Structure formats: C-alpha cells, structure tokens
Amino acid sequence: MTSAEEYKEEWTKEKEKNVSWIFLMKYLILALVVMLLSQFVWYELVQPEVCPLNTYTSVRGEDxxxxxxxxxxxxxxxxxxxAGSVVAHKAASVGLKTVLIExxxxxxxxxxxxxxxxxxxxxxxxxxxxxxxSQLPEFLWQVAAGDIARxxxxxxxxxxxxxxxxxPGDLERWNASTWTYDTLLKQYLALEDFQENVPESNDDTKEIFHANGGPVAVSRNIVQDLLAQKFLETVKIAEDAEVSMPILNDFNAPHRPRIGAGPYxxxxxxxxxxxxxxxxxGxxxxGYDPIPNLQIWSGLTVTKLILNEQRKITALxxxxxxxxxxxxxxxxxxxMNLHPDVSIILTAGAVLTPHLLLASGIGPSDAIPKNKEHIVNAPHVGKNLQDHPVVAIEFAVxxxxxxxxxxxxxxxxHWTKLGVSLNSYSSAFSYPGFSLGAFIHSGIDPYPxxxxxxxxxxxQIEPHLAPDGKNSSASVHYDKALVTVALIRPETTYDVRIGPDGRPRFYSPIGLYNELNHRKPRLVQRDVDRLAIGVRRVRKIFAEKPLSDFIIQETRPGIAVQTxxxxxxxxxxAFTQNAHYCCSVNFDSKSGSLDSATLRFKGIDNLYVADASAFPHIPNGNVHSxxxxxxxxxxxxxxxxxxSSSHSTQQKKNSNEKRREHRKRR
Structure with a gap:
C-alpha cells in the first residue's frame, strides 16, 4: 500500500471517529434538554404541595x-x-396593611x-x-358551573x-336586624354618581333615592333601540291585562313593587x-392614585387555607x-405564613368561595373529598346556592x-375578525346592545x-343563549330578536360540591349538573311553571300591534309548543344558568355559616365571607349592585x-409601659 493510500485510509478512519463524536454530542445535548424540560414540568406542574416554610428552600426573589x-x-x-375590590380599597384606605390576591x-x-x-x-x-x-376562555374558570370570571x-x-x-322586600326576607333596606340604601347612595339630576321619590316621603358624587357611575342608555320603542308602545296601549303594564322611568325607586316596563x-x-x-x-x-397600604397580586391562586389547633387561619x-x-x-x-392577627376575607364568589372552604377541610363531613382532612364541621357550607334561571324566546323579525x-x-x-386596534372609536360602542327590561308577576304567589x-x-347577543353554542360577534343574527325570561324569586336551590375531577359541581335532590354528560340540575315544578307563564306573556305581547307588524314568526320554542x-x-x-350565583355560605339565622352582623365564619375567629355567598336569599333582579x-x-x-381593637391594644401597651416606668422610679 502506498503512502497516499495509507494516508487516505487513516483520514477516513479519523473522519468516521469525528462523525461518531458529533452524533454522540448531539444525543447528549438532546438528553440534557429533555432532562431540563422534565425538571421544569416536575417543579412547575406536577410537584405536590410543598412543605411548610421552615423546610422550603427553592424560593424565588419575588416569593x-x-x-x-x-x-x-x-x-x-x-x-x-x-366585593374584593371594595373591601381591599376600604381596608387599605384607613391605614390597614392589605393584600388582595386574584x-x-x-x-x-x-x-x-x-x-x-x-x-x-x-x-x-x-x-x-x-x-x-364574557366568553373569552382565558378569562373564565373552566368549570361546569358556567360563566365564572377569572x-x-x-x-x-x-x-x-x-x-x-x-x-325592600328582599331585605325583609333576609330577616336580619343588622341588614335592613335602609342600611343598604345608605351604601347605594354613598357609592353612586348618578349621571342625571337627582330625582325625588314619587311618594309622600320625598325620599332621595339617587345621589351624585359617589365613585361609581350610574347612567341611562344613550340609545333606545326600535324594538324597545315598539315594545313600550304596545304594552302602553294594550287592553288585554296580560299585555298591558305600567311604564316605569326608574326600576330602582324603592317605594313600589317594581311591576312594569322601562329603560335600564x-x-x-x-x-x-x-x-x-x-x-x-385602578x-x-x-399608578395615577396609588393607595400606599395596598398590595394587589394577580395571577396567583389560593389553593388552601391552613388552620392551627385553635381553629385560626395561620397560612395560605x-x-x-x-x-x-x-x-x-x-x-x-x-x-406562606400569615400575621398572627390577620383577618382573612373570602370574596371569590358564590361557587369558588365554598369550593375553597371544602378544599381546606371546612364544611359538611359528607362533602369533604376523601383525600382531604375534615378540619371544621360546617354543615351549611355549599348549600342553598341560588341563581336566576333563564329561558329565551326567539323571533324572526x-x-x-x-x-x-x-x-x-x-x-x-369587523374588529373581531381583524384582531387589531381600531384607528377611531365609534360612539355606538358605548351602547351595550340593549336598553329595555320589564318586571312582571306570574300570579302564582300573593307577594307583591x-x-x-x-x-x-x-x-342575538345574550352570551348564555348563543344560537350555535359560541358567543362571539360572529354568531350574532341581525334578523332575529331575543327576549329572555329570568326567574328572579326562585325556589330551586343547589349544593356546591367538589366533583370527581376536583372541580365544583351542582347537586340537587332532583338532578345533577355533570361536566361529563352535560346534564343540568333540574328546577322544581313551581319554578318551571313560573317560567312557562312568562313565555306565554311574551308571546301575547309580541302578537299585539304595533310590535307584531315587525314580527315574522316565533322560532324558539316555536308554534308547535302551545299547551x-x-x-x-x-x-x-331549555333553561340555562344566569351566573347570578348567591347564598352558598350565608348568614341565615337558622341555617347559615356566618354571623349576620359581622359576616365572620362561625367557629373560625379570623375568617370572613363578604361576597354574594353571604346573602340568605337572592335579590330581586340583577345582583351586582x-x-x-x-x-x-x-x-x-x-x-x-x-x-378600635388596634387602638385598645395600643392603649393597653402604653399603659403597661407607664406602669413599668413607674416601678423603675420606685
């Protein structure tokens, strides 16, 4: 073999060796990447709950x-x-060190x-x-209970x-001397910045029931759509008692039963x-008007409340x-540990507040999951959940x-399809897409x-009742009008429980809301009858002139459904939930979990509930205000x-210091 051939053979072997090393390095790098990814998945997604603070070491700076x-x-x-926004603001504004977690x-x-x-x-x-x-998935809790904002x-x-x-009748049903209509009226007025001249009551008391200068604007719509105009004309001139109804200028006037139609x-x-x-x-x-004592933490979920032997929450x-x-x-x-004298306020809503309590071992013994320790027996947690169930009548117009x-x-x-910012803003965007409502009585019960x-x-823009199961602007039908009928004094109640998948479920004696098979909790028969009466009345109104001149036909439930x-x-x-959830951890005198005056959770000294969970009964109409x-x-x-407690503690501390000084002088 010549020297040239020997050199070529040697070069070939060396090249093969180098190629092998290159492949080996690639595999090693790939293995390292896989290992790092697996570590990330473990620590960020799979790792179980960490141990207490004194043995926990992998803490980031922000933590x-x-x-x-x-x-x-x-x-x-x-x-x-x-609720949480109001409570956090008020607590921090008086100098209390406050943390809001969302x-x-x-x-x-x-x-x-x-x-x-x-x-x-x-x-x-x-x-x-x-x-x-209201239907953007990244801003919703993915639970079977419905549209719960996250x-x-x-x-x-x-x-x-x-x-x-x-x-006023709603507060009478609450049956608590510490929660009267006058109590709430003072708060309604203190919070309100009415965007009109403040009217006086239309009765002999001349009581003011609107106010200017509060922090929250209350305004009438800038647009009254043609459907609203024709509806009002129809009910105003009708002779049929099931069609005719009073025209109300303000649904919030307190000294009348609120029966009639008018603008929202x-x-x-x-x-x-x-x-x-x-x-x-905001x-x-x-940063334009910060409150010094307020910390707001978004993107953090409280998964458990930790109690000590004295039944006091000491960590989260x-x-x-x-x-x-x-x-x-x-x-x-x-x-994370808490201050010994901290007050914990739950304002997670009427579904997630009881869910967090149950996940922390606080609730009825039969509702605590088997893998959770039952710490506090609170038999009424998660019970008595109420909503305003709703159906929709659809008309081709x-x-x-x-x-x-x-x-x-x-x-x-057009914007939803482009997904880019608009160059100009239409005043029409200030209109919520509807303007009119009506409150009626089914006649089943005698209360006013x-x-x-x-x-x-x-x-068709009502998000709970979109025609194709989607709730985007693309699903809007411009040739169809919608009338929703909501039951605002329901008898149906549900129990909130933790389902097999760890998410909240609604249970009732007559049905189960199941995320897997999409069965709904059923309504009690009297509630079904009330909604059916409401549908019949809407049909009668839309069959009368001048409104009927614009109606082609009823498309839902349809003319085949008559009796x-x-x-x-x-x-x-066909009914669906309205997401007006209330009353699941309430202060009812007989079956509530809270002290009615303070909203403190019974049996846990430093825990309070201040959201819609606390109501004993759902209010008449929308619950937000x-x-x-x-x-x-x-x-x-x-x-x-x-x-007051802090002042007393400081006074006691000062008094003790004075006594010590006095002893030293002696």
Missing part, C-alpha cells in the same frame, strides 16, 4: 418579598371581583389589561363588547353592566364600563397555576326592527314583588372593629 408582605398584612382579601390577570385598561380595541381602551372597557368578553375585576368586567338594586340603568361613564375594580383598584394598578397555599385549586396535589403550591343596532355591531364584528324579569335584545304542559317540558329542557353595597357595608364595619 420572598411576598412572604414579607403577607407575614405583615393585617387584612388579606381572596378574590379580586366586585387568580386572574388584567382586564380593563386601568386594571392592567392588554386586549386593545382602541388606543386607550381594551375590549373590556367597551360596553358593546360585553357579550364577547380576571381582575371578576364578574364586574364581563357582565352586562346592569344597575338594578334589591327591593347601567354602570357606564362617558362610554366606558365602570366596574367596581376599575374604580377602587388608581393603584395604573398559593400557586401561579389556576388549576391548582382543582388538582392541588399535582400542581406546585407555595406555603323584519330587518327594519334591527337596522339601527345591526349597523353598530357591523364594525365591532315581581318574580319574572324580561330583557329585550334587538339582536302549558308543552311549555313546561320545553322550559325544563347589591354585592358591591353589602361589601362596602361589611368593610366599614370590619375596619371600625379592627381600628
């Missing part, structure tokens, strides 16, 4: 800072919805939102977009902005949604993964009836307050108590 804040906080509010992220512009519709407004700021944002602002940033107060009021200011969170937290988040488990609330043993959580609204929606529909609420939608029995069967299959008013009244009572 250390949060530990310090939490360990010194005097008030911790869990849930950044309407699982969701920013929504409106002043709340750190980033879903821009226009240069200074996110889609959450836009009244016309409410049905669109965003800073809670239901207040994706509801229809309706401002309907409770009636909304929480809208200058064409922008006015949520409680935007009002009470200054701190945006938190996670950056919202699913940790449902599968805490499979998702990494952090144990002439385009003339909806032309005014269709033009407004066309531009917004209404038990049915009608809302008229000129086009009361047929209507009742349709109601039972009453949630805010109750939270404001609770916060005033709590802060007075805490400041």
């Amino acid at each position: 250390k800072e949060r530990r310090d804040h939490l360990a010194n906080a005097q008030v911790v509010v869990i849930g950044g919805g309407p 699982a969701g992220d920013g929504s409106q512009r002043v709340l750190g939102g980033k879903d821009w519709l226009f240069r200074d407004r996110t889609v959450f700021d836009v009244p016309l977009a409410w049905s669109y944002v 965003a800073l602002g809670g239901s207040g940033v994706h509801n229809a902005m309706l401002y309907v107060r409770a009636l 009021h909304f929480n809208i200011r200058d064409g922008v949604r006015e949520s409680a969170a935007a009002v009470f937290l 200054g701190t988040i945006s 488990h938190l996670s950056k993964n919202s699913n940790a609330l449902f599968i805490p043993n499979k998702v990494r959580s952090i144990h 002439q385009r003339a009836l909806t032309a005014d609204i269709a033009d407004m929606f066309a531009r917004f529909n 307050e209404p038990d049915l609420q009608l809302t008229l939608f000129p086009i 009361h029995e047929q209507l009742a069967q349709w109601v039972d299959s 009453t949630v805010v008013a109750v939270a404001a009244e609770f916060a005033d009572r709590l802060t007075r108590s805490l400041l």
